[in-house]
Structure formats: structure tokens, C-alpha cells
Amino acid sequence: MSRTVEFDKDDIxxxxxxxxxxxxxxxxxLKDLTEVTGLLKGSLYNTFKSKENLFLLCLxxxxxxxxxxxxxxxxxxxxxKNFFKRLVDEGVKKENINxxxxxxxxxxxxxxxxxxxxxxxxxxxxxxxxxxRVAKALVxxxxxxxxxxxxxxxxAAFSIREISKFKKDKKFLKQIANNALRDLNIMI
Amino acid sequence: MSRTVEFDKDDIxxxxxxxxxxxxxxxxxLKDLTEVTGLLKGSLYNTFKSKENLFLLCLxxxxxxxxxxxxxxxxxxxxxKNFFKRLVDEGVKKENINxxxxxxxxxxxxxxxxxxxxxxxxxxxxxxxxxxRVAKALVxxxxxxxxxxxxxxxxAAFSIREISKFKKDKKFLKQIANNALRDLNIMI
DNA sequence: CTTATTTTTGACCGTATGGTCAATTATTCA
DNA sequence: TGAATAATTGACCATACGGTCAAAAATAAG
Numbered sequence: 001m002s003r004t005v006e007f008d009k010d011d012i013x014x015x016x017x018x019x020x021x022x023x024x025x026x027x028x029x030l031k032d033l034t035e036v037t038g039l040l041k042g043s044l045y046n047t048f049k050s051k052e053n054l055f056l057l058c059l060x061x062x063x064x065x066x067x068x069x070x071x072x073x074x075x076x077x078x079x080x081k082n083f084f085k086r087l088v089d090e091g092v093k094k095e096n097i098n099x100x101x102x103x104x105x106x107x108x109x110x111x112x113x114x115x116x117x118x119x120x121x122x123x124x125x126x127x128x129x130x131x132x133r134v135a136k137a138l139v140x141x142x143x144x145x146x147x148x149x150x151x152x153x154x155x156a157a158f159s160i161r162e163i164s165k166f167k168k169d170k171k172f173l174k175q176i177a178n179n180a181l182r183d184l185n186i187m188i
Numbered sequence: 189m190s191r192t193v194e195f196d197k198d199d200i201x202x203x204x205x206x207x208x209x210x211x212x213x214x215x216x217x218l219k220d221l222t223e224v225t226g227l228l229k230g231s232l233y234n235t236f237k238s239k240e241n242l243f244l245l246c247l248x249x250x251x252x253x254x255x256x257x258x259x260x261x262x263x264x265x266x267x268x269k270n271f272f273k274r275l276v277d278e279g280v281k282k283e284n285i286n287x288x289x290x291x292x293x294x295x296x297x298x299x300x301x302x303x304x305x306x307x308x309x310x311x312x313x314x315x316x317x318x319x320x321r322v323a324k325a326l327v328x329x330x331x332x333x334x335x336x337x338x339x340x341x342x343x344a345a346f347s348i349r350e351i352s353k354f355k356k357d358k359k360f361l362k363q364i365a366n367n368a369l370r371d372l373n374i375m376i
Numbered sequence: 377c378t379t380a381t382t383t384t385t386g387a388c389c390g391t392a393t394g395g396t397c398a399a400t401t402a403t404t405c406a
Numbered sequence: 407t408g409a410a411t412a413a414t415t416g417a418c419c420a421t422a423c424g425g426t427c428a429a430a431a432a433t434a435a436g
Contacts, residue, residue: 022299026214026215029422029423029424030422030423030424030425031422031423039384040384040385040386041385041386041424041425041426042383042384042386042426042427043383043384045425045426046383046384047383050424050425051424051425097298097299099295099298106353107287107292107350107353107354110285110287110353111210111353121354124354124355147363148363148367151360151363151364151367152363152364152367155343155344155347155351155364155367156343158347158350158351159343159346159347162295162346163343163346165294165295165298165299166294166295166297166298166309166312167294167312172339175335175339176339176340176343179336179339179367180367217392217393217394218394218395219392219393227414228414228416229395229415229416230396230397230414230415230416231415233394233395233396234412234413234414235413238394238395239394239395
């Protein structure tokens, strides 16, 4: 009946996502996208409608990828320990200059009210919810305030991911994490 | 002998600086610059050579402005208290979406090696030196490690300035500061 | 093999970018 | 009042941007 699509849509989204992740939304050009995906402009627009729409799909994919790293149950101390260990290890790799796509976008779209801006802020909320769940698990059967932990965990995560973009100093990044984890008697 | 310049060079640099501060280097167009300064392209290039060169002058100005906020002597506890109080108060203002030009630029130029990138990284070092001086003053005649304070103060400053670009939550921002200041028995 | 349907292609569009430059205008000194 | 000098002006440039679209190519069903 008709010609079949030659590429895997999801594969294209992932490749585009990585580009947006490194270069930001405005910093990524159509040329970048055609080069990294191997598609030509026409196909790109035929399939994804616009650069903005493709970016929204990338944000969605990034969000659902991230969910697999979110806390569900089990030992919350163990979770945060592994979480920050991974963040620091990833951060010091010199090829890793991405940061976190959600946080990068929050900064890029701080003064904007476009669809990507809204999506971005919604995704940040899900990150906050993740840390809220962890924080609550951490203070279970104690009278401590979970909000205190929530704030310090989010802040540490934000700082490590963003600062590691330009400061590849393992000791420094570990200190950020350990500072946030000290009250929990955890060290990485 | 010759026609005289009609504008104040320093005034132009300040206006340009504010634009770069809000929109970033790439995000600022020549149109933005001519509009905010009132100069036309020709004059701008005649006086400042290029967009990049003008940006370097803006970074320099921002750096020397910042120096007036750096710690010199006196009570270091009082200094950090006022410092973070100001950061939070500025951060929650909804018209303030600038963050810190140095830190913004560190993020924007993370993967770059241009003149602005280098200048930016050099300025970040001066910020680190400021906090090193404070940290040393804070641990004077004690056996504590100043590096611990240095890291947590820089991180808190970075987080408050950058997160406040998109999250105008005073309680949250204060918590970041108080977390860093707790060991000093300071609260804002 | 033909036909219907859909993807793929790349030339093309309007706009915006950073940057240049010859002509014009203003100023100061002699 | 000139002449010399320098600032100002805006038309102009090549390039790059996101986006469009008619034509070509490929496929599946009959």
C-alpha cells in the first residue's frame, strides 16, 4: 500500500535528546539534529512537526528514563548513598559536560513561558516529589522534619550535576554530597 | 581637531552587562545591544571591536563590581550572614531572573575554550578565593578544616543564585543557606 | 505490473544573525 | 573660517536559522 518508515522513531528521539542535553534547546540547530539523526529536514518535520515538538518528546523521554532512577521502596539510606555516588562518578568524567537536562532547561527557560518551559517545570516537580518520598522514608519513626532533608538532597543533586559541568574536581563534588548526607551518618 | 565621543563608555558597558546577565552571551543579539545602549552597530563596533570583546569588558566590570562584595576583614560570621541574607532577598524578587553572571557563564561555556570561557573560569576562581578567605577566618584558632566551609559556602551561593532564577521560594532558599551555616551557629 | 499511498528529498523561503565600510557629520585647533 | 581628525550613520554582506513544499522514490496490495 505505501512506503514504510525507514527509521526507529524512538531511536531518533534519543539521539536528539542527547544533543539537546549537551547543547541546550536554543544551542541545538536543525543542522545538529539532521547530522546526529541522519534524517533530512523534511523527514524530521514530517515526523515531528517542529523543533519545539521534538524537544518536548525528548523531555518526555528524559523524564521517563529518570523515573527508573527514582526511589520506590527499600532502604532509603542505601538509595541516597548510591544515588550520590553515581552522580559524583558521572560528574568527574571529562566527556560528561551535560549536567541534567531538566535542571539545564529550568535555567535556560527561567524567564520563559513557552510549552518547553512549562514541561520543564513540571518535570522538576517530579524530581522534587522523588526526593520528598526519600526524605519521608528517611525520617520514618522519628520526629525529624522531612522537608529539611528534601531541600538539602535536591540542592546537593542540583549542585553536583551543574557544577560538574565545568569543575571536574572529585573531592569538591564528594564534599557537596557528604555535606548533605552528614546528618544521616552516610559518607560516600 | 576631531569630533568627540557622545557617550560614556562605562555606561554602555554596564547596560550591555545587564543584558548579557539576563539573556546570556549567545542569547544576546546585536539588536538587543543597540536597543539597550542606544548606539548603532557601527559605533558599537568602532568602540568595542566585536560582540565578544564587549562581553569580555562586561565580565571584567562584573568582576570588579563583585569585588566590592568580597570579604576583607572583620567578623567573618557577620559577613556570611549578611551575604546569604542578601542572596535570598534578591533571589525571591520576581523581576530578578539573572542569577550570577559568572556562574551563568560557567554553565554556558562549560564545553567551550574561547576567550569568554577562559575569562569566565578565571572569575570563578576569584569567587572561590573570596570564600577561601572567609573560610580561613571562620576556623581561626580552631582545628577545623577550612576547606569544608569553603565548599559548602560556594555551593550554597551557587545554588541559591541559580535555583532562584526559576524557583522563587523563600523558605526553600533560606533552607539552603541555613544548611550551609548550621555548623557556624548562624541562621538567617 | 499497476496503482495507491506514504516517505524521502533538497531546493527554496523569509528572517535574523554578527560584522563591514564608505559616506556623512560634528568637533577642535590653528 | 578652514582644515584636519574622528565619531556616527545605515546600507550592505555572507551566513545561518527554523521551516515549507512540490516532486521523486519506494513500498504494499490488488
